[in-house]
Amino acid sequence: MIPAKFDYVRPSTVEEAVSALQQGGEDAKVLAGGQSLLPVLRLRLAAPSLVVDLGGLAELRQIGEDGDMIAIGAMAAHHDVMRNELVQRHVALLGQATETVADRQVRHRGTLGGALAHADPAGDLGPVALALDAEFVIAGSGGSRTVPASEFFVDYFTTAIGENEILTQVRFPKYTGWGSHYEKFNRTAQAWSMVAVAAALKIDGGTISEARVGLANMSSTPVRATGVEQALVGQAATADAVRAAAEHATEGTDAPSDADAAADYREHLARVLTGRAVLAAAG
Amino acid sequence: MAQVRVTVDGVEYADDVEPRMLLVYYLRERLGKTGTVVGCDTSNCGACTVHLNGRSVKSCSVLAVQADGGEVLTIEGLARDGELHPVQKAFNECHALQCGYCTPGMIMAAVDLLGDNPDPDEQEVREGIEGNLCRCTGYQNIVRAVQSAAKAMQPGAERPAEAPAPVAGGN
Ligand SMILES: Cc1cc2nc3c(=O)[nH]c(=O)nc-3n(C[C@H](O)[C@H](O)[C@H](O)COP(=O)(O)OP(=O)(O)OC[C@H]3O[C@@H](n4cnc5c(N)ncnc54)[C@H](O)[C@@H]3O)c2cc1C
Ligand code: FES
Ligand code: FES
Numbered sequence: 001m002i003p004a005k006f007d008y009v010r011p012s013t014v015e016e017a018v019s020a021l022q023q024g025g026e027d028a029k030v031l032a033g034g035q036s037l038l039p040v041l042r043l044r045l046a047a048p049s050l051v052v053d054l055g056g057l058a059e060l061r062q063i064g065e066d067g068d069m070i071a072i073g074a075m076a077a078h079h080d081v082m083r084n085e086l087v088q089r090h091v092a093l094l095g096q097a098t099e100t101v102a103d104r105q106v107r108h109r110g111t112l113g114g115a116l117a118h119a120d121p122a123g124d125l126g127p128v129a130l131a132l133d134a135e136f137v138i139a140g141s142g143g144s145r146t147v148p149a150s151e152f153f154v155d156y157f158t159t160a161i162g163e164n165e166i167l168t169q170v171r172f173p174k175y176t177g178w179g180s181h182y183e184k185f186n187r188t189a190q191a192w193s194m195v196a197v198a199a200a201l202k203i204d205g206g207t208i209s210e211a212r213v214g215l216a217n218m219s220s221t222p223v224r225a226t227g228v229e230q231a232l233v234g235q236a237a238t239a240d241a242v243r244a245a246a247e248h249a250t251e252g253t254d255a256p257s258d259a260d261a262a263a264d265y266r267e268h269l270a271r272v273l274t275g276r277a278v279l280a281a282a283g
Numbered sequence: 284m285a286q287v288r289v290t291v292d293g294v295e296y297a298d299d300v301e302p303r304m305l306l307v308y309y310l311r312e313r314l315g316k317t318g319t320v321v322g323c324d325t326s327n328c329g330a331c332t333v334h335l336n337g338r339s340v341k342s343c344s345v346l347a348v349q350a351d352g353g354e355v356l357t358i359e360g361l362a363r364d365g366e367l368h369p370v371q372k373a374f375n376e377c378h379a380l381q382c383g384y385c386t387p388g389m390i391m392a393a394v395d396l397l398g399d400n401p402d403p404d405e406q407e408v409r410e411g412i413e414g415n416l417c418r419c420t421g422y423q424n425i426v427r428a429v430q431s432a433a434k435a436m437q438p439g440a441e442r443p444a445e446a447p448a449p450v451a452g453g454n
Contacts (some may be wrong), residue, residue, distance in 0.1 A: 005303055010348070034349065104392065104414055106326070108335075108338040109345065190413050229414075
């Protein structure tokens, strides 16, 4: 199928993009990699009057070090994020999760910012951003503001990004030397997660001193498994201790039931996959 | 209308297109490059795969205007001086197609993969082409073809030393 008609602009600065969105009003849509938006437009599930293409904003593709943060431009493609050396060294979990997104073609076009702005609760990058306390830099007509991950995800496909705003950058603290693993459960190639668990651990002398765990597709937003994190801290990373901590994985979740899985099956998966992810992160 | 200037298979084009025109329809209907096909409405099948600026993309999920200023390589631009590309040859020799509908996209995906990983093992091939669906072959011979092409493309290789034995039928 072919999308409904729309007007199209490709601004060359963030300011121009924000003012194009303002002029476009309610029906204006941002286009990043298009890997979620174009399928939606083709199926005519949306019909914006104006599409504002961020493809001309080269500065939003940058990945760099900014003090003790790794700053990733919203337009950085999945492929470039997972191959980036700074990401691999300091935010390995993000690279590991990004490798599981879709397929090569989609990862060549799809962007970190687009995936997070799209906020599909089954998305793989939301739980990573949440667990790792990422910060979201959002530009609007009054300049930029920074939103912590804990306030970014609001509901199904809904984030703290306002109507005439653009996500410009996602900033991650460094987790240099941490162990991490992304455990994704799905049944076919290029499929979304039925449930997935993102885990990162700091281990000192055989004992877990810090833990970060995030869940995909266990609620209308990504979920931070704080119960698991608390149960892990101070423990040795043994199979028994990890399994006991993983029992907390469903706390604060509200798992959906759909054609892929019933809620109670998702809860079972969350516990099992949390155990696997944490053990793998412990190495 | 918006202007696109794009190089496709080595030839420059400039056209006015509707912004909603998908790259695949620009290739097929404007340029007559019907070698690239459409197999789904959901961005899953990969039959429409081409290279944009050296990277594989699903051309049904890219607007023609997004390719503005870029370089596109389709299955029609792969052969050189009448010689099929080693991946095309390997698909032929390993019987890696039945109906052939997925083939243009499979080959473009495989060429992209081999550019990145010149010697993939079986698992790496399977993951590397996970964005492409085949309803006929069961993938076995496709995987063989990609690995055979990898051998043929190693520096110093003249021809595929020995094409792996092709398997007829759907296993
Ligand atoms: C076949 C297939 C399989 C997939 N599998 C997975 C998977 O397993 N896991 C997964 O996580 N994802 C998956 N995806 C989605 C993929 O990750 C997309 O790349 C991502 O969801 C959207 O990123 P994009 O850059 O393409 O954004 P677009 O499609 O361009 O935009 C998506 C939405 O976000 C908004 N938006 C984009 N960028 C910004 C910005 N900077 N500021 C404000 N709003 C913005 C757009 O307006 C739109 O509403 C899959 C996609 C496909 C086609
Ligand atoms: S036509 Fe199926 S992915 Fe493009
Ligand atoms: S050969 Fe028929 S779809 Fe692959």
